[in-house]
Amino acid sequence: MGIDTLQKIISGSDNIVFFGGAGVSTESGIPDFRSVDGLYHQRYRYPPETILSRRFFDGNTAEFYAFYKEKILCLGAKPNDAHKKLAALEKAGKLVAVITQNIDGLHRAAGSANVLELHGSVYRNYCRDCSRLYDVSYVQQSEGIPMCACGGVIKPDVVLYGEELRGDVIQSAIAYIKNADVLIIGGTSLAVYPAAGLIDYYKGGKLVLINRSATPYDARAHLVINGSIGETLGQIAV
Numbered sequence: 516m517g518i519d520t521l522q523k524i525i526s527g528s529d530n531i532v533f534f535g536g537a538g539v540s541t542e543s544g545i546p547d548f549r550s551v552d553g554l555y556h557q558r559y560r561y562p563p564e565t566i567l568s569r570r571f572f573d574g575n576t577a578e579f580y581a582f583y584k585e586k587i588l589c590l591g592a593k594p595n596d597a598h599k600k601l602a603a604l605e606k607a608g609k610l611v612a613v614i615t616q617n618i619d620g621l622h623r624a625a626g627s628a629n630v631l632e633l634h635g636s637v638y639r640n641y642c643r644d645c646s647r648l649y650d651v652s653y654v655q656q657s658e659g660i661p662m663c664a665c666g667g668v669i670k671p672d673v674v675l676y677g678e679e680l681r682g683d684v685i686q687s688a689i690a691y692i693k694n695a696d697v698l699i700i701g702g703t704s705l706a707v708y709p710a711a712g713l714i715d716y717y718k719g720g721k722l723v724l725i726n727r728s729a730t731p732y733d734a735r736a737h738l739v740i741n742g743s744i745g746e747t748l749g750q751i752a753v
Contacts, residue, residue, distance in 0.1 A: 517738065518740075518747065518750050518751075521723060521738060521740065521747070521751060522752065523749055524639075524721055524723060524737075524749075525604070525609065525697070525751055528609065528696045528697045529608055529609050530694070530696035530697065531609055531610045531611065531695065531697040531699060532610070532611060532612050532613075532690075532691045532692055532697070532698050532699070533601055533610060533612070533613050533699045533700075533701065534615075534700045534701075534703070534714070535614070535615050535616070535617065535701045535702045535703060535744070536615075536616045536617070536701075536702045536704070536705075537616065537617060537702060538702025538703060538726060538727065538744055539595075539597050539598070539615070539617060539621075539701055539703075539744055539745075540592070540595075540617050540619050540621055540702070542595040542596075542597065542743065542744070543589075543592040543594065543595045543598075543619075544591075545578060545589045545592050545617075545619055545621075546586075547726055555584075561578075562577075563586075564676055566578070566579055566583075567582075568673040568676035569676065569677040569678050572670065572675055573674075576660050576668060577659055577660055580659065580660055580661070583671070584654075584655060587618075587637065588654075588655055590651065590655065592619060592621060593621075594621045594746040595626050595745045596746070596748060596749035597702070597744045597745040597747075597748045598621050598622055598624070598625035598708065599625050599626075599747040600751060600753070601613055601627055602622070602625040602626035602627045603753045604625075604751075604753055605626075605627055605628065606626070607753045609753070611627065611629065611690040611691065612631060613627050613630045613631065614631045614691065614692070614713070615631070616632065616633050616634055616675070616707065616710050617632075618632065618634050618635055618637050619636075620637065620638045631687055631688050631691070632676040632682050632684070633680055633682075633684060633685070633710050634673055634680070634710075635673060635674050636673065637651050637654075637673060638650065638651045639671070639672035640654050640670065640672060641669065641670060641672060642663035642665060642667040642668070642669055642670075643667050643668050643670050644663065644665055644666070644667025645665045645667055645669075647665065649661065649669055661676075661720060662716065668717050672700045680709065680710070685713075689713060690750065692717050693716050693717070693718065695717060695719060696719055696721065697719065697721040697723065698714070698717045698719060698721070698722050698723070698724065700714065700722070700724050700725070700732075701725040701726065701744040701748075702725070703730070704726065705732055706731075714732055720737060721734065721737050721738075722735060722736045722737050722738075722740075724736045724738070724739045724740070725739075725740045725742070725747050725748075726739065726741065726744070727743065728741065729741070
């Protein structure tokens with residue numbers, strides 16, 4: 516029943532917005548943070564949330580990069596059925612935007628064009644001194660701390676704990692959500708703010724939640740599907 520209802524909702528709209536979290540990419544082999552096997556439940560010298568903070572980056576840059584290169588850069592991961600179907604829905608003129616909390620670039624790799632990356636992307640990196648841009652391969656292949664030709668430290672264009680989300684990206688996300696006919700949320704527990712608070716801007720009546728576990732917003736949804744986001748969207752006809 517859930518898939519049939521979802522199919523009818525998608526077939527009947529050409530103004531769909533998708534908002535996704537870590538669960539969208541776990542099916543591509545990228546670990547999330549809060550599940551039983553996620554990064555927050557693994558043991559390191561420092562907790563991952565400490566390592567992935569701006570304060571730690573500034574004060575322990577070498578250790579930050581040792582963790583970042585080993586655990587965050589998953590460059591061999593490939594788009595799964597969720598990424599691919601969302602790209603197909605955009606190409607078909609039904610999906611107008613993908614809003615993601617992920618930094619892995621898999622939505623773009625799958626072919627989605629209008630992707631709002633709330634937390635940035637590992638594929639963009641810049642010198643903190645001169646703003647020169649570097650690709651991810653330069654960062655990955657650098658020994659120790661990636662350094663710019665000018666001598667400055669290179670930082671990934673990702674939002675670390677203690678940093679604010681980019682205002683222009685947030686405003687664009689709010690605009691898309693406000694104007695959406697259908698809002699599909701997948702692969703997120705809706706526990707991370709301020710990103711999770713974006714759902715409050717949706718005033719439509721077709722809120723769809725697809726997640727393996729319950730979320731605080733289930734009671735507000737028109738349709739809740741507890742299951743795999745990839746398997747669920749994989750069954751949808753474009």
